[in-house]
Amino acid sequence: MARCYSACVRNRYPPCSLPAIWLISDARIDERLEAALRRLPRGSGFIFRHYHLPLPERRARFRALMKISRRHGHLTVLADEAQQARRWKAQGAYGSSKRLTRGLALLRLVTAHSLKEIGDANRMRADAVLISPVFSTRTHPGAPTLGSIRYRLLAARSRVPVIALGGMNPARAQAIGANRWAAIESLAHRCKPLFPIHS
Template identity: 50%
Template sequence: MTAVRYSEVMAYSQSLPDLWLLSDARNDELLPRALRALPPGSAFVYRHYHLDPRARRARWDELLPLVAEGGHLAVLSGSDDEARAWGAAASYGPPEAIGEAPELLRIAAVHDGHEIAHANAAGADAAMLSPVFETRTHPKAVPLGAEKFHALAALAEMPVIALGGMTFDRAKELGWTRWAAIDGLALKQDS
């Protein structure tokens, strides 16, 4: 089994995964277990901004077989060119970085109505909207909360992925099935 690559991207654009695991310095050690625990066909967003470029690529190459093992969507935080070169199926980044890459899914990181409008204009395939709840990643950021999240999500012309303090319980509370997390998935002890 291989990681989901661009040959399967069009199927994903119609039905994106519900669960999205994001990498981070604090969950790096837990990633192998977390990737194995994800339901088949989930998504993995590789960030690892804390590493220098060579080490970042090496860690991606170590994790990619586990992504493939689960049939997960391989998403690279970076440019479309970098995502293609690294064998990812999707790129992830700010809406102004969304380019023309029909062979990739393009996931826009958005936080407000202005960024959602930019993602709409750029033709992003999905938007990751954050922070929904308080989060350790951005402790000083004011969370959107459920009401504002839903109002902003309604502005998006593409599927929206909830991010920021998300857990299985918070997803139920929010009434949103498509969500992403760092700790909320990597630190989950049972499936």
């Protein structure tokens, strides 16, 4: 799988098959991240955010989690500028289209909340776009959501692979027809694991 991603980045397009499931880190689930990474199906994606940590601590936490992520065959992406992601040896960078520079040998996962941002992702030929928030989420309580219909409308305008984000779980992903989805808490739930734990 690592060879697939390397070839994908070198050729830029067409993109290779991206993971269907993405775990996104957050301060609320920090203590559960190691177990969550081991529970994910092999070859899933992991987006490390942890914006709350000072830079040295953030880098140390990223290194520790990246080791586990790669041990289980997951794709590891840093939420930061592409140059920083390359310095930290991440396999990709995550953020707004304005933060991700073209031309670097990294996967670029772009956030989008509107039709304009979908257009930005198309123009920069991002490797994927995360459309959010599809449903309500504790990350942004009370914030407006897209809902299934607006999500589908935005996804239909994307010329790059789409990842649904915001209140997502397997049942909701299936209901809205999302082939790829990302989540924070539903993938880190310690009482009701969604997937079998890897050895």
